[in-house]
Amino acid sequence: MKIEDWFQTLRRKAEIIEEKWSDASEQERHQMADQLFHLRQVSDTVVDLWLQFEERLSNAIRTIKQLEGHLSEQQKEKPEMKAKASADAVTKAKVSLQKQEAVKDETEAAHSELNGYAPMFRKGEGFYHLRMYQDAKKCFAELVSESPDWEVGRLYYGFSLLFCEEPETAYREFRLLSKSASSPSVVAFSYNAMGCILAEEEQWLEAAQAFKASVEIKEDQFEAKYNLALCFLMDGYAQEALDEIEAYLVKNEHDWEAQMLWLRAAQLLQSMDESAELIPPASLRLPTRDLDSDTLQEMASLYESVGNYHRAQVCYHFLTERLPKEGWTWHGLAWNTWLIAGTRRALTLVKKAICLSPNNDDFTFSYGWMLLFDGKLEEAVRAFRSMLEKDRENRLGQSGMISAYEKMGELQEAKRIAKQFTVDEEPYVRSLGYFHLGRLAVIEENWRLAEQYFQRTLPHSNQFREIPIYLQLCAIKLGEQGEEESSSQLLQP
Known part of the structure; x- marks a missing residue:
């Protein structure tokens, strides 16, 4: 039987029940109610199966379009939105x-x-x-x-x-x-x-x-x-x-x-507690290709947060295989590869991410950051300035320039930009400005000022892991200065 004929039979059954209902006896109505219940079960099953088929068909079409490069930027779901959708689903x-x-x-x-x-x-x-x-x-x-x-x-x-x-x-x-x-x-x-x-x-x-x-x-x-x-x-x-x-x-x-x-x-x-020991369940202990893409992305984020860059790298490797046209997968792979093996192996990967998403400032910043720490100052500055040419208030580009000026020894220019961050409406950006100023004060060995700047970053200290180390260094240096001052006072007549 053709599927059209089968549905026509089901529709006819529903029509007959509707036509007979008003004149039916109580017993006949009970029987017809049972028949309607059965038809509803059939309908629910068909809808469920159709939804599964539609989802699989849509995924197949989307994947093929991505592989062939036919998917427009507007049709591509941003990873942040995907993560948010996943969060909502979990909730x-x-x-x-x-x-x-x-x-x-x-x-x-x-x-x-x-x-x-x-x-x-x-x-x-x-x-x-x-x-x-x-x-x-x-x-x-x-x-x-x-x-x-x-x-x-x-x-x-x-x-x-x-x-x-x-x-x-x-x-x-x-x-x-x-x-x-x-x-x-x-x-x-x-x-x-x-x-x-x-x-x-x-x-x-x-x-x-x-x-x-x-x-x-x-x-x-x-x-x-x-x-x-x-x-x-x-x-x-x-x-x-x-x-x-x-x-x-x-x-x-x-x-x-x-x-x-x-x-x-x-x-x-x-x-909440960076020293917490986390032992994942067996199904999450090692990233595998069988895991859902959203789960792999979450695993990568978790591994990055605890400094396990090798496993994060594996997660992104699987994601690039599954989503080869998504720039964020290549950027994640590039960043963790850089943390593990340095610029030479990571640079090609981050360039691929930029090619796939040329307007993503995060990717351009990462490219400049890798060059900066590889000692290629001119190339790094060009990358950061390209971001500022599009938006002179781009905080990522400005942050890159602060670090570049620091490397070049132009501390006054670096401080000038960093101070702009401290009046920003966004609390995190203000903390980032104080963090930069604290590091510049450390270079100048102004330990008291450095300590004051780092103290102001504490509300977002989980974003700046170096803060406890810098504060400890400041305390040591200030303690040494205090001892020197006490000794000099004892020597005075």
Whole structure:
């Protein structure tokens, strides 16, 4: 049978039910409701399969266009936006749980409890799975009023309320079930649903308590384990998030959303405590080609933050294979290659990144920075000035020129530019200006002034890892000066 004929048959079945409904008896309507429910299941399956096919087809077309160089700049998704989209997906994917699944798991048990309410239950269930939630709510409200102790009926009622955008009323139903239901599954599902409602309101602490209760009641409630880890992360408890998501990954090691959550929690912990020892789960211990691109990008970022440049380099190597037309993959590979092996091996890679994204200032700056530290001052200055010709206030280009003037011994010119940073509206830029001025004061051996400048960078000290070393150096030098002054005072008559 052709696919067009098959769909025509399905459409005809729906039309016949619609035509006969008004004149049908109650029993016939129940039968037709079952048929509609079956057609809805078929429709959902077809839609799911079509979405999978459409996604695969779009990816294939996009990849081929990239390989052939036919994708315009406007069509290319910037890596920052991709990272942000990934972050949003991690935040929302499992907090907004598949609430229908919780109900389906209990359906069989429900039939044994129905007794005389079977027709009303089937009607409500049909409406629910047809996504006619207002009608489902009315049916289950009637059932609950007739049989208030019927747990699964009340669970359906709670989810119907939730889909009708009545979270407060739904929350009350789930809270009642969490306190009174005899079925551990119903209690666990209720706590999980309560956690979802609270999380959508960003009440992370209360949501975490609900998810924790769900897991304690039903250990295999993996969605609640994931959600608990997510709440810890959103509330800033990095270590707790890592503990929970690692337990989740034991049973779900290939869940890319969970892998991303672990990486984000690890980055947060690293930013809070640089001495923290991080041992990734088995699925993240070594970068492999099988990992999702977003996961590889997150892994590379994590490895860079802890100074493991070799593994970051491997991540970017896999990304360049998968996304050869994306400049950011080559830039990441170039930067980590430079940190490992120096300018000669990295320069070709960063040039490729610039060719793919000629307007990306980060790439041009990296090119100039590599040349600067290789002693090629004239070429480095040309790179930085090319950025300033397009935008004289470009902070990256100015920062490069500060370092170039420092190398050339033109400290007054370097200080002139750095002082412009200290009046910028952006706090990080102001800190960068004080950092530059502190380094210039160190060159001039003005230790007290250097210490004052470095102190002003402390709100962003995690961005400047050298700050503790510089402050320690300043303290040593000032201490030595203090001792010299004391000795000279003792020698005076």
